Structure formats: C-alpha cells, structure tokens
Amino acid sequence: MSNQHSHNDDHGHHDAHGHHEETFISKYVFSMDHKMIAKQFLITGIIMGTLGMAMSLIFRLQLAFPDMKFPFLETILGHWGKDGKLDPNFYLALITIHGTIMVFYVLTAGLSGTFSNLLIPLQVGARDMASPFLNMLSYWFFFMSSCVLCVSLFVEGGPASAGWTVYPPLSALPKAIPGSGTGMTLWLVAIILFIASALLGGVNYITTVLNMRTKGMKMTRLPLTIWAFLITAVLGLLSFPVLLGAGLLLIFDRSFGTSFYLADIPADLAGGIERVGGSPILYQHLFWFLGHPEVYIILLPALGITSEVIATQSRKPIFGYRAMIGSILAIAVLSFIVWGHHMFITGMNPFLGSVFVLGTLIIAVPSAVKTFNYIATLWKGNLHLTPALLFAIGLVSFFISGGLTGLFLGNAALDINLHDTYFVVAHFHLVMGSAAIFGMMSGIYHWFPKMFGKMMNNTLGYAHFWLTFISAYCVFFPMHFMGLAGVPRRYYANTAYDQFNVFVDMNIFITIAAIVGGIAQLFFIYNFFNSIIRGKKTVQNPWKSNTLEWTAPVEKIHGNWPGEIPHVYRWAYDYSKPGADDDFIPQNIPDEGQTDPLDEPNATVFEHSHSHSPEASQKEVVMFSGLKKLFGFAKS
Amino acid sequence: MIATVNQNINTENEAVITPKKFVLWLLIVASVMLFAGLTSAYIVRRGEGNWLSFDLPSMFAYTTGIIALSSVTMQWALISAKKDELKNLKIALTLTLALGVLFGIGQWIGWQQLIANNIHLVGNPSESFVYIISGIHLVHMLGGIVFVLVVLVKTLQFNVHKKNLLSISLCTTFWHFLGAMWIYLYFFFLLNR
Amino acid sequence: MKIFIRLIQSTFIIAALLLSSINSQAQTADEGAQLFNANCTSCHAINEKVVGPALKGAHKKYDEAWLLKWVKNSQALVKSGDAQAVKVYNDNNQSVMTSFTNFTDVQVKSLIAYIKAESEKPATATTASVAGSTTSSTMDATSSNEGLESKINWLIIIISVLLIMIIVLVFDILAKVGDIQGKPVIDWYGINGFLLLGFLVLGMGAATWEFIVHTPLTVNAQTPASEHGVIYDSMFNITLLLTGIVFIITEGLLFWYGFKYRSNAKRKALYYPDNHKLELIWTIIPAIVLTVLVVRGLKTWSSITDRAQAENAQKIEVYGYQFAWNARYAGTDNILGPHDFRKIGVVNALGVDPNNETAKDDIVTNELHFKVGQPVVLKFRAKDVIHSAYLPHFRVQMNVVPGLPTQFTFTPTVTTAQMRVLLGKPNFDYILLCNKICGSAHYRMKMKVVVDTQDEYNKWLGTQPKLASISTPSVSDTKTLAVK
Known part of the structure; x- marks a missing residue:
C-alpha cells in the first residue's frame, strides 16, 4: 500500500457506483458512501444526545431543588416552565423523550448506525455496503424520525409523556394526560420511521458481512467488532418488526376505536367508545419482546468496539476470541427468551415468572465470560492508555457494576421490592446507558482519524474521560440506595414523603455530578468539531492496528481502496506475536510461505509462544492456583 | 458461505446479484417476524377468554385459491423467462398481475361480507385482529403488485430474458412469500377462531 | 370518595346541630380543611403550584358564584366559552381538573373559607399546616437553606470548571513543547495509570463510605413489616454478599491491571490468545454461583407467590x-x-x-x-x-x-x-x-x-x-x- 498516492488519480475507475462527478448535495447530503453515511449518523446522534442530556439536566434540577425557581426555565420552556417552575406534565414529557432519544436515537442509531456503517465495509474488505441506496434511505428515515420527534416537542399538550415504554392505557387514551394527544401520535410516527431505518440498515449490514468479505476473510478471522455488528443486526431484524406490530395495534386503539390493549375503560375516558375485551399486558409482552433484545442491540456494538480497542491498545491479542464469539451468540439467543423479567409484577403466572428468572440469570454467564476475557486481555499487556482505551476500561467497569445489580432485578422475588425504583434507574443507566456511551466514545476516539483524517486532542480527551467517568459513578451509584429505600422512579418530587426527604442532600449531589458530567461533554463536543477543522493530520495507521480499515488511505475515496482490495491472511489479533519484527501484523500481511489467503498462517510461532514460553506458563500456574482455590471453596 | 471476491471492477457487478437476493430474503424474514408477532398476540389474547368466535367470510376461501393460482402463474413466468419464451412470459406476468388485483378486490369484498355479518373493526379484539392482520397483508400485497408491474414494464422493454433474470427472480420470491403468508394466515384464522 | 364526603356531610350536620352557630366561620374553615385534605391535596397546595395552581388568594381573584361552577364542573364551564374559565384552563396547560359534581354549595363554600383562612395566615405557618400531613418540618428547614447552599455549589462548579480548563491548557502547552522538542514531555500513560489506581482506591473508599452512611436509610435496614419480608431480606443479603465479592475482585483486577501494565519504554506485551482451561473455569464458577442464586430465588419466589395462602x-x-x-x-x-x-x-x-x-x-x-x-x-x-x-x-x-x-x-x-x-x-x-x-x-x-x-x-x-x-x-x- 506504499504506492497508494499514485493510484489516487484513477480512483474514479474503481468506483463501483458511478459517481464520477460529485456535487455538494451528492457528496455530503444524499451521499451513498458508507463513510459519509456513518458521519451523518454520528453527527445526528451527537446532536440528539446533546438534546437528551440537556433534558436530563433540567429534570435533575427539578429533583434536586423541588422548591426552587429557575427563571431560565420559563425562557426556554415557555408555559411549561411558568414562574421558573417545571410543570409536572412536562417533567413526564422530559423523562419520556430523554429515554426515547437515548435508547433509540443515540445508542441504537448513533452508536450501531455509525460504526456498523463505517467499519463493516472497511473491516471485511468491501468497496461499500451491499446496497448503498438502501443504506442512504436508512439514514434519511432516521433523520426524518429525529425531525418528527423534535417537532413533537412543540405541539399542544407537549410530547409523549407516558414513559419511553409508552404502556397503554396511558398512551392509548388521548385524554389520559396532555402528552397522550398529538405528542403521542407523533412519537408513534417517529418510532415507525425509526424501525424502517433500523430494518433497512440491518439487512444491509447482514448482507455485507455474509456476502462481501474479501478473499481470506473467513468468519473466524473477522474482527470482533464485525461479529458484534452482525449479531446486533440480526437481533434488530428479528425484534423491530414485532415492535412495529405492537405500535400499529396501539395506533388503531388510539385513533380507530379498537380495544387490543384496553379493557373495561368507560366511554367517557376513551373518546366516546366503550373499550372492553383487550389486554394492557399484551402490549407489554410485545414491547419487551423487542425491548429486551434492544438492550443488547445497544450493548453488543459497544462491547465489540471495546474488544477491538482493548486488544489494539494493550498490544495483545484479545483473550479467548472464540469464547467471545460464543458469548455474543449465547447472549443473542438468550435475549429473546428473557423479556418477561420486565413484567414480574404484572400479575403473571408465578411459574412463567420462574422460567424467565432462569433465562435471565443464565444470560449472566456469557456476560461474565466476556468480562473475564477483557480483564485477561489487559493482564500482562502493554497498555497504551489512550482516551479510547480508558473509555473501554470504563465500559468494562460499568458493565461489571451494572451487570451485578442485574442479578438482583432478574430474580423475581427481589424484583418485587425493587421494581420501578431508583435501583432500576441506577442499574440500567450503568449497564446500558453509561457502558454503551463509553463504548461509543471509545469508538469515536479510536476511529476519529479514520473518519476525518485528523487526530483528536489528547489532553481534552483525558479531561473528558475522567470527568465523565467520575461524574457518571457519582450520579448513578448513590441511586442504588434511594432505590433500596423505596424511592420510585418517574416522581416529579419526593417532598410528599417523609422517608424520602432524607435523600435531599443526595439528590443535590447527584444533580451537581450530572452538571459536571454535562460540562465534560462540552469538552468533547468542542474537541470533536475543533479537531475536524483544525486537528493534526493523521498518519495512515496511527494506532498500529491490524484490521483492514487502516490499510486504506487516509484520503477518503469511493470504493475505499485504490487498486485491489487487500487479501486477508490471518485473524485480526496478531499483536506482539513472538518472532515478529513489530508488535503488530496487519491482517493483509502473509506469513512466509503462505500463498493462499485461505491457508492458516504459520502456526509454529504461535505454538511456540503458547506452550513453551516459560514466563507464560509460570504466570498461568499462579493464576490457576488462585482460581483453583476459589473453585474448591465454591464446591465445598 | 458465499465468499465474494471483489478482485476488480469488472467482476464486482456480477457479485452484487447475490446480495440483492439476500437483502430480499432478510426483508422477508422481517416481515415474517411482523406477522409472527401479530399472530402470537392473537393467540395470547385468545387464550385469555372473552373471545368472539365467528365465521370467516366465504370470499376469503376464494381469495386463497386466487393467490395460490397466481403463484403458479408467477412461477410459469419465471420458467418462461429462463427459457427466453418472451410471449409466454408476458402472458404469465399479466395473468399474475390480474390475479393479484383480483385478490385485492376479493379481500375488500371479504371485509364487506364481514360487515354485513355484523363483524366490525371496532369491537371484540377477535374482530379487529382479522381486519388488521389481513389489512397489513394487503399492504404487502400492494407492494407485490407494484413489483410485478415494474417487472412487466421491464419485460415489455425487453429487459427481462435468459441473461437478465434478477428482477423477475426477486419478484417471484416475493410473490411466493405473499402467497404462502396469506395461506398461512387463512388457515391460522380458520383453526384459531 | 363518596363515602368520605357523606361522612363529612354527616359530621357537618352533627357539628352544626351541637355547636349551633357560635363559631360558624371557623367551623366552616375546619370542614373546608377536611374536604381539602381528602380531595384536593393530590393536585393543589395553598402557597405553591403543585399539579394545579397555588390557591392562595383564589377567594379574592374569583367571585364565589364562578368558583362554585368551576369546582363542580370546570370542563362544562370551559366549553360554555366562559372567558375566565378558558384562561385558567389554558394557563394550566389544559390539564383537566377533576369535577366534583357531588359537592354541595355549602361544601364548596367551606372550601373557599378554608382557602381564605389559609391565605391570610403568615406564610411559613401556612406551609407547615398544608403540607403538615406528610411534609415534616425538618424538610422546610432544609429547604430554606437550599438557596444559599446551591449558590455556593454553583460557585464551586464554576471554579472547578475554570480550574480544569487551566489544567487542560497547561498540559496542552506541555504537549506542544514535547512536539517541538521531538520527545514527549508528559508521560500520559504513566499519569493515567496512576489515576486508574487512584480511582480504584478512592472509589472503593467512597463506596464503603456510602454503604456505611446510606444503608441505614434504606428499608432493608429496617425490620420487614411482613412475614415474607424476612425471607425476602435474607435472599437480598445473600445476593448482596455474592455480588459484592465479585464486584471487589473484578473491579479490583480491572483497575489494578490498568495501572500495573501501563505502557513504558521497556514493556512488551505477552502473546497469550487462549487458555481453554481458564475459560472453562470462569464459565463454571459463575454458573455455580448463579445456580445458587436461581435455586434460592425461585424458592423465595414460589413461597411468596403461593396462591394457596390466599384461601384463608x-x-x-x-x-x-x-x-x-x-x-x-x-x-x-x-x-x-x-x-x-x-x-x-x-x-x-x-x-x-x-x-x-x-x-x-x-x-x-x-x-x-x-x-x-x-x-x-x-x-x-x-x-x-x-x-x-x-x-x-x-x-x-x-x-x-x-x-x-x-x-x-x-x-x-x-x-x-x-x-x-x-x-x-x-x-x-x-x-x-x-x-x-x-x-x-x-x-x-x-x-x-x-x-x-x-x-x-x-x-x-x-x-x-x-x-x-x-x-x-x-x-x-x-x-x-x-x-x-
């Protein structure tokens, strides 16, 4: 690839899609190039994320200072913030839209949309997605969906306010609360557009990974990022249509007088038509059939990015590559049979509850395996503690903290007293919110040079990491204790309850931490846009990484590689391989004597290091004996 | 695993054929999930009792026949295209199109029959489900009819033949899916009244 | 609700009979207080906007005849096009106020009397009595201090942000100096390695402090008030113990390795891609721990949800x-x-x-x-x-x-x-x-x-x-x- 520049002038001939002349519109707006679409997803995601975060700060202020007036609220919210007091209806709207934005718009589209688009063609060695046109449509559906959601903020009655899960009857009866009117309709429209976007994106990702890999890129040589994106897309493909069905039935209940989800609702509450015979719980079943896989749709890409970043920046192969793939698959399969754990206290049959407990706790095993493998990868590494690696370590830390509290909530018996309290808020903000955001940040810091050809400012990156990491723990860790005291989530204020008033100081502390976290994101936003414009130019492979995207030139061209697409001769994790000159061997470099890409690379080097390195086996023994003790203890 | 090797630009266009079909299959999977979700909702709701049982309109039996027949004509069109029998191809596609439209009209009449039978969209969920599930299928069907129309136009422009089978084979796959889905739905309704 | 109103009605009649009209004004306000606490407090307070507007001075702002109509059925009034009603409705973001059609005129008047009496009380006393049923007086004390505290907090935030910016600037300049000299001035990996270690120590310390200070505030620290609460709590404690151990070990290793293996000029990473025995062990151990939790959890669950209990x-x-x-x-x-x-x-x-x-x-x-x-x-x-x-x-x-x-x-x-x-x-x-x-x-x-x-x-x-x-x-x- 050393002569890449000489190829640049004729890259138009390698452009499979015939974009010989590019106008501003076709290059930046209706682009079909996966790299540009990735940037569009990312920047839309960042904008939506900023909005979602601003919302969270407003309702945090309300929770910390329920008696104080903030005149600026009236300035920005108008009649919803009259006299500087947040309206209780709008509080519910804020938590609903905050949840919707963060779950769907930032962590599904912003995270998986960005990195799947950017990395799938580049890492599997393809010129673009299988269908660049559908890919463009996918972004524009997402964009329209974002617009509809934003428009809903300004309608009379306010945006949807029934919580991000929009349980009927609250969401099905337009008169139940102000937010269940036009705002709810627009919410449903936005989500249907979003589903269209997710499905179009998903089919593209799956097709590209399965059909368009370059020569030598066996499934067992794929980087773990691609495995994660692939399984994520499969999960989305299987679960989003069910949400679509649930949403359609809800629309009919709202607008056409059917009663799928409504039972025993008098006519005066339900728009003049008495509703009998439906089941509100049916909606919850359909919703969580998507909703739980959705958690992994959010998390798996973040874990995939983490695998890649940890291996690269530790200069070590990822520990247990096959186990990592196995655990992704296990998590994916199990995620479809555990949705009931969101519904333990809906009066479900206790036996059914037991089945869901079993499934839920089994899912902890592959999750634990992933965690241990990350830690084992760090062990004896050569840790380049870049912002990307720090964010990846942060992800693992949140994944542990939040995952462990899942063992409380997944156990039906314990869920009785913890359901819908702040314990749940703490749990999912750590394991899904913070962890996935950290995965996304890790990815941005790692692949920023690939996306924009510039380096981000390291100093600001470190400041961003430490402020965000500390403030995230300060925000969410204390919430566990509020949950254990029985403080329910989605309460506008706790002042009406004696036993919750002891948490006044804690609420103030949490809000301050949240504001600090918010300010830290300003560092990031400044760094991000400033680096795009004024950042230092990057070299082709700044992290000395093995994967294929770094073999493509810094200058972005249609078709990704000038000349031939590189062939792949090895897996993505040959870091610090003994006997090699450098501490990395890119996937497109053949071993001596390896002519056919499909042959395995020279195995002797590997065998040598694995079984005969005295240092390794010695450490192994030490680690073993410790674990054996633990094992023996557990058995006795 | 179909490992496509994108060695140079000339082979790439051929390589794209497989992914398009693959995309279609994935979209069909998504659609199957939609109907699976709706029909399982139907079963779950039915299991809770308070369920109004009624006879399906007689028209649905005829439309089931029509859509099965249209699958045959569609397959005939594909075979004709493979053999380059353009005249048969045109006849078969036109027939398919006509049968598709007929199916749509039949569904509409079926709904009218339901209404005459005092089964309305607004009422017991058992009634609403039949309308909505058959309605969503009809929306898919409209997509299919447009697809057939596009292929027919291409045929008239001599763009479908032995060496250019992509669009018609995609269309055939989709059309068979629509037929199979309706037959499944019809028997599902019949067995789970 | 009907019963309650009946009750109040009957007490009202009895009271009226017994006390005749010696202190009728105060008596009406008392009735009003009862009505108010039973029917209105979920949405209204005298001095603060809750869900509905603050009611202080409402008796002066609106005339009694209008208030009677409004309380009994506000929506009818809005639909009739009454300008004042429409304004109130719109001012409150079109939240529909519950209709109290069953209130008698006397009852609404007693409510108005109560609002009047409360509005005329000195501010602090009113808050205490309105919120008296639930809000403790200590709460009021803290809330009056909050304004001051938060100002200080804001100041702290601003100062620390400025401080961080300065630190960032200094480091940035040092980094640039390093670029010019051709060798890095700052050992970023070293600094962050130590910060990871520091975070581990301080974080574990802070978590311990939280457990000590905040656990007493939780319901888990109180005697459960029900029979199954005892087995619930023991299940909770087992889970807490097991997850606590895992938490300390895994978080400890994560940050310790982050510190210990930070890159420096001499360090070389170990090529160590796989160890099936090790992986098997850390698949089996969680599986065993989880089996313990599942078995215990399901026992607890089935004993709590046992439907046979409901018979007696x-x-x-x-x-x-x-x-x-x-x-x-x-x-x-x-x-x-x-x-x-x-x-x-x-x-x-x-x-x-x-x-x-x-x-x-x-x-x-x-x-x-x-x-x-x-x-x-x-x-x-x-x-x-x-x-x-x-x-x-x-x-x-x-x-x-x-x-x-x-x-x-x-x-x-x-x-x-x-x-x-x-x-x-x-x-x-x-x-x-x-x-x-x-x-x-x-x-x-x-x-x-x-x-x-x-x-x-x-x-x-x-x-x-x-x-x-x-x-x-x-x-x-x-x-x-x-x-x-």
Whole structure:
C-alpha cells in the first residue's frame, strides 16, 4: 500500500457506483458512501444526545431543588416552565423523550448506525455496503424520525409523556394526560420511521458481512467488532418488526376505536367508545419482546468496539476470541427468551415468572465470560492508555457494576421490592446507558482519524474521560440506595414523603455530578468539531492496528481502496506475536510461505509462544492456583 | 458461505446479484417476524377468554385459491423467462398481475361480507385482529403488485430474458412469500377462531 | 370518595346541630380543611403550584358564584366559552381538573373559607399546616437553606470548571513543547495509570463510605413489616454478599491491571490468545454461583407467590385511579360485592353494584388498615390507566391494571405503633405508593397504611360507614355522564 498516492488519480475507475462527478448535495447530503453515511449518523446522534442530556439536566434540577425557581426555565420552556417552575406534565414529557432519544436515537442509531456503517465495509474488505441506496434511505428515515420527534416537542399538550415504554392505557387514551394527544401520535410516527431505518440498515449490514468479505476473510478471522455488528443486526431484524406490530395495534386503539390493549375503560375516558375485551399486558409482552433484545442491540456494538480497542491498545491479542464469539451468540439467543423479567409484577403466572428468572440469570454467564476475557486481555499487556482505551476500561467497569445489580432485578422475588425504583434507574443507566456511551466514545476516539483524517486532542480527551467517568459513578451509584429505600422512579418530587426527604442532600449531589458530567461533554463536543477543522493530520495507521480499515488511505475515496482490495491472511489479533519484527501484523500481511489467503498462517510461532514460553506458563500456574482455590471453596 | 471476491471492477457487478437476493430474503424474514408477532398476540389474547368466535367470510376461501393460482402463474413466468419464451412470459406476468388485483378486490369484498355479518373493526379484539392482520397483508400485497408491474414494464422493454433474470427472480420470491403468508394466515384464522 | 364526603356531610350536620352557630366561620374553615385534605391535596397546595395552581388568594381573584361552577364542573364551564374559565384552563396547560359534581354549595363554600383562612395566615405557618400531613418540618428547614447552599455549589462548579480548563491548557502547552522538542514531555500513560489506581482506591473508599452512611436509610435496614419480608431480606443479603465479592475482585483486577501494565519504554506485551482451561473455569464458577442464586430465588419466589395462602386470607380491594387510592373491605360476609366499570360515576367512584346483597355491608375507605398477624389478600383494580401498588415496608408490590384483576397475599407482622418505636420516629406511617407512571400527580398518589392490633382495627372499622348506609343516587350518576 506504499504506492497508494499514485493510484489516487484513477480512483474514479474503481468506483463501483458511478459517481464520477460529485456535487455538494451528492457528496455530503444524499451521499451513498458508507463513510459519509456513518458521519451523518454520528453527527445526528451527537446532536440528539446533546438534546437528551440537556433534558436530563433540567429534570435533575427539578429533583434536586423541588422548591426552587429557575427563571431560565420559563425562557426556554415557555408555559411549561411558568414562574421558573417545571410543570409536572412536562417533567413526564422530559423523562419520556430523554429515554426515547437515548435508547433509540443515540445508542441504537448513533452508536450501531455509525460504526456498523463505517467499519463493516472497511473491516471485511468491501468497496461499500451491499446496497448503498438502501443504506442512504436508512439514514434519511432516521433523520426524518429525529425531525418528527423534535417537532413533537412543540405541539399542544407537549410530547409523549407516558414513559419511553409508552404502556397503554396511558398512551392509548388521548385524554389520559396532555402528552397522550398529538405528542403521542407523533412519537408513534417517529418510532415507525425509526424501525424502517433500523430494518433497512440491518439487512444491509447482514448482507455485507455474509456476502462481501474479501478473499481470506473467513468468519473466524473477522474482527470482533464485525461479529458484534452482525449479531446486533440480526437481533434488530428479528425484534423491530414485532415492535412495529405492537405500535400499529396501539395506533388503531388510539385513533380507530379498537380495544387490543384496553379493557373495561368507560366511554367517557376513551373518546366516546366503550373499550372492553383487550389486554394492557399484551402490549407489554410485545414491547419487551423487542425491548429486551434492544438492550443488547445497544450493548453488543459497544462491547465489540471495546474488544477491538482493548486488544489494539494493550498490544495483545484479545483473550479467548472464540469464547467471545460464543458469548455474543449465547447472549443473542438468550435475549429473546428473557423479556418477561420486565413484567414480574404484572400479575403473571408465578411459574412463567420462574422460567424467565432462569433465562435471565443464565444470560449472566456469557456476560461474565466476556468480562473475564477483557480483564485477561489487559493482564500482562502493554497498555497504551489512550482516551479510547480508558473509555473501554470504563465500559468494562460499568458493565461489571451494572451487570451485578442485574442479578438482583432478574430474580423475581427481589424484583418485587425493587421494581420501578431508583435501583432500576441506577442499574440500567450503568449497564446500558453509561457502558454503551463509553463504548461509543471509545469508538469515536479510536476511529476519529479514520473518519476525518485528523487526530483528536489528547489532553481534552483525558479531561473528558475522567470527568465523565467520575461524574457518571457519582450520579448513578448513590441511586442504588434511594432505590433500596423505596424511592420510585418517574416522581416529579419526593417532598410528599417523609422517608424520602432524607435523600435531599443526595439528590443535590447527584444533580451537581450530572452538571459536571454535562460540562465534560462540552469538552468533547468542542474537541470533536475543533479537531475536524483544525486537528493534526493523521498518519495512515496511527494506532498500529491490524484490521483492514487502516490499510486504506487516509484520503477518503469511493470504493475505499485504490487498486485491489487487500487479501486477508490471518485473524485480526496478531499483536506482539513472538518472532515478529513489530508488535503488530496487519491482517493483509502473509506469513512466509503462505500463498493462499485461505491457508492458516504459520502456526509454529504461535505454538511456540503458547506452550513453551516459560514466563507464560509460570504466570498461568499462579493464576490457576488462585482460581483453583476459589473453585474448591465454591464446591465445598 | 458465499465468499465474494471483489478482485476488480469488472467482476464486482456480477457479485452484487447475490446480495440483492439476500437483502430480499432478510426483508422477508422481517416481515415474517411482523406477522409472527401479530399472530402470537392473537393467540395470547385468545387464550385469555372473552373471545368472539365467528365465521370467516366465504370470499376469503376464494381469495386463497386466487393467490395460490397466481403463484403458479408467477412461477410459469419465471420458467418462461429462463427459457427466453418472451410471449409466454408476458402472458404469465399479466395473468399474475390480474390475479393479484383480483385478490385485492376479493379481500375488500371479504371485509364487506364481514360487515354485513355484523363483524366490525371496532369491537371484540377477535374482530379487529382479522381486519388488521389481513389489512397489513394487503399492504404487502400492494407492494407485490407494484413489483410485478415494474417487472412487466421491464419485460415489455425487453429487459427481462435468459441473461437478465434478477428482477423477475426477486419478484417471484416475493410473490411466493405473499402467497404462502396469506395461506398461512387463512388457515391460522380458520383453526384459531 | 363518596363515602368520605357523606361522612363529612354527616359530621357537618352533627357539628352544626351541637355547636349551633357560635363559631360558624371557623367551623366552616375546619370542614373546608377536611374536604381539602381528602380531595384536593393530590393536585393543589395553598402557597405553591403543585399539579394545579397555588390557591392562595383564589377567594379574592374569583367571585364565589364562578368558583362554585368551576369546582363542580370546570370542563362544562370551559366549553360554555366562559372567558375566565378558558384562561385558567389554558394557563394550566389544559390539564383537566377533576369535577366534583357531588359537592354541595355549602361544601364548596367551606372550601373557599378554608382557602381564605389559609391565605391570610403568615406564610411559613401556612406551609407547615398544608403540607403538615406528610411534609415534616425538618424538610422546610432544609429547604430554606437550599438557596444559599446551591449558590455556593454553583460557585464551586464554576471554579472547578475554570480550574480544569487551566489544567487542560497547561498540559496542552506541555504537549506542544514535547512536539517541538521531538520527545514527549508528559508521560500520559504513566499519569493515567496512576489515576486508574487512584480511582480504584478512592472509589472503593467512597463506596464503603456510602454503604456505611446510606444503608441505614434504606428499608432493608429496617425490620420487614411482613412475614415474607424476612425471607425476602435474607435472599437480598445473600445476593448482596455474592455480588459484592465479585464486584471487589473484578473491579479490583480491572483497575489494578490498568495501572500495573501501563505502557513504558521497556514493556512488551505477552502473546497469550487462549487458555481453554481458564475459560472453562470462569464459565463454571459463575454458573455455580448463579445456580445458587436461581435455586434460592425461585424458592423465595414460589413461597411468596403461593396462591394457596390466599384461601384463608382476609380480602381487601385496593382501587387506584388518577390520582388517588381507595380500599374496600368486605364487611361481615367477607365477600366483596361485584363491580362493573359501567357503573363508575363521580358518586359511585368504585363502580360497585349498589343493589347487590353482598355489596351492602362493604366498607370503602381511603386508608388501608390491616390486623397484625392476619393474612390479607389485596385485590387490585384500576379505573383508568395502569398504576402499581407499592408498599416498600412490607416488600409488596403489584401492578394495578384496568380490566385485569391482580392480587398479592401477605401477612403484616409489625403494627404501626411497634414500628414507630423500632425506628424511633413517633410520626412514622406505612404508605402505599403509586409506582407506575400515571400522569401529572403520579408523585403524590399515595394512601396511608396502618397495621392495627385486633382492638384498634375493630374500633377503626366500626367508625367507617357501610355502603348500604349511603344510598347511591343513580340519577346523579347518569347526570354526570351526560354532562361529560
């Protein structure tokens, strides 16, 4: 690839899609190039994320200072913030839209949309997605969906306010609360557009990974990022249509007088038509059939990015590559049979509850395996503690903290007293919110040079990491204790309850931490846009990484590689391989004597290091004996 | 695993054929999930009792026949295209199109029959489900009819033949899916009244 | 609600008879206070906007005749095009105020008298008395300090942000110097390695501090007030212990390795891609730990949800609607009368069939009383949207779903009086909270729960009127519906 520049002038001939002349519109707006679409997803995601975060700060202020007036609220919210007091209806709207934005718009589209688009063609060695046109449509559906959601903020009655899960009857009866009117309709429209976007994106990702890999890129040589994106897309493909069905039935209940989800609702509450015979719980079943896989749709890409970043920046192969793939698959399969754990206290049959407990706790095993493998990868590494690696370590830390509290909530018996309290808020903000955001940040810091050809400012990156990491723990860790005291989530204020008033100081502390976290994101936003414009130019492979995207030139061209697409001769994790000159061997470099890409690379080097390195086996023994003790203890 | 090797630009266009079909299959999977979700909702709701049982309109039996027949004509069109029998191809596609439209009209009449039978969209969920599930299928069907129309136009422009089978084979796959889905739905309704 | 109003009506009449009109003004305000606390506090307060506007001075702002109409049916007034009504409606973001068609003019007037009396009191005293039922005086004390505190906090935030910016700037300059010199001035990996170690130590310290300081504030630190609460708590503690151990080991290793293996000039990473034995071990160990948790958890779950318990239990219906709770006791026959949502009206709020024999001895209250040691089965029913009845001290929670009856069986074991002694809080009361988002006043939707001894319970129940003693005027029901 050393002569890449000489190829640049004729890259138009390698452009499979015939974009010989590019106008501003076709290059930046209706682009079909996966790299540009990735940037569009990312920047839309960042904008939506900023909005979602601003919302969270407003309702945090309300929770910390329920008696104080903030005149600026009236300035920005108008009649919803009259006299500087947040309206209780709008509080519910804020938590609903905050949840919707963060779950769907930032962590599904912003995270998986960005990195799947950017990395799938580049890492599997393809010129673009299988269908660049559908890919463009996918972004524009997402964009329209974002617009509809934003428009809903300004309608009379306010945006949807029934919580991000929009349980009927609250969401099905337009008169139940102000937010269940036009705002709810627009919410449903936005989500249907979003589903269209997710499905179009998903089919593209799956097709590209399965059909368009370059020569030598066996499934067992794929980087773990691609495995994660692939399984994520499969999960989305299987679960989003069910949400679509649930949403359609809800629309009919709202607008056409059917009663799928409504039972025993008098006519005066339900728009003049008495509703009998439906089941509100049916909606919850359909919703969580998507909703739980959705958690992994959010998390798996973040874990995939983490695998890649940890291996690269530790200069070590990822520990247990096959186990990592196995655990992704296990998590994916199990995620479809555990949705009931969101519904333990809906009066479900206790036996059914037991089945869901079993499934839920089994899912902890592959999750634990992933965690241990990350830690084992760090062990004896050569840790380049870049912002990307720090964010990846942060992800693992949140994944542990939040995952462990899942063992409380997944156990039906314990869920009785913890359901819908702040314990749940703490749990999912750590394991899904913070962890996935950290995965996304890790990815941005790692692949920023690939996306924009510039380096981000390291100093600001470190400041961003430490402020965000500390403030995230300060925000969410204390919430566990509020949950254990029985403080329910989605309460506008706790002042009406004696036993919750002891948490006044804690609420103030949490809000301050949240504001600090918010300010830290300003560092990031400044760094991000400033680096795009004024950042230092990057070299082709700044992290000395093995994967294929770094073999493509810094200058972005249609078709990704000038000349031939590189062939792949090895897996993505040959870091610090003994006997090699450098501490990395890119996937497109053949071993001596390896002519056919499909042959395995020279195995002797590997065998040598694995079984005969005295240092390794010695450490192994030490680690073993410790674990054996633990094992023996557990058995006795 | 179909490992496509994108060695140079000339082979790439051929390589794209497989992914398009693959995309279609994935979209069909998504659609199957939609109907699976709706029909399982139907079963779950039915299991809770308070369920109004009624006879399906007689028209649905005829439309089931029509859509099965249209699958045959569609397959005939594909075979004709493979053999380059353009005249048969045109006849078969036109027939398919006509049968598709007929199916749509039949569904509409079926709904009218339901209404005459005092089964309305607004009422017991058992009634609403039949309308909505058959309605969503009809929306898919409209997509299919447009697809057939596009292929027919291409045929008239001599763009479908032995060496250019992509669009018609995609269309055939989709059309068979629509037929199979309706037959499944019809028997599902019949067995789970 | 109907019962309550009846009760107030009857006490009003008795009071009027007994005391004639010696102190009629004050008496009216007292009645108003009772009415206010029973019907209005979920949405209104005198001095602060809650869900609805603050009511201070409302008696001056609007004339009495208008207020009478507004309270009884505000929507009718809005629809009639009354300019003032439309303005109030729009000013409050078009939230619909509950109609109180069944209020008599005298009752509304007593409410107005109460508002007048409260509005004229000095500000601090008013707050205390309005919020008196729930908000403690200590809360008011802290809230008055908050303004000051928060200003200081803001200052701290601004200063620290500036500080961080300066630090960033300094480091940036150092980095640039490094670039110019050709060798890095700052050892970033070293600094961050130490920061990771520091975070581990400080973080673990802070977590320990939290456990020590905040655990006493949780309900887990209190004696559970129900029989199954004991096994619940032991299950919780086992889970806490096991997860705690895993937490310390894994987080410890993660940050320790982050520190220990930070890159420097000499370090070389070890090529160590796989070890099947090791992976097998750390698959099996979590599996064993989880088996313990699953087995224990399912045992606990099945003993809590065992439906056989419900057979001998006392049946109490808990009824939720936007935004309050009612309880219905079965009376002497221990049979709750049948109900029909079509009969729900403003007067017959629960939709109980008034003509049914089994319903006539039913008792509707807006407090929930249990006999200590007596198993109860709570039968949940909702009118409009999903609510969730949450009794944290009893480790009880169940969704309350319209059209789908749910239930929870348990045995309260600690009386309110005993719990007050145990906690050292003489004002302590058990509560039932709404824990499923249901609208603007969701956060105030609660019911007082009392665990009585047998005697106290009988005494309390004796004072509650039976359903039959209050004839249900079905005419007014139809009228209500017609108006809507």
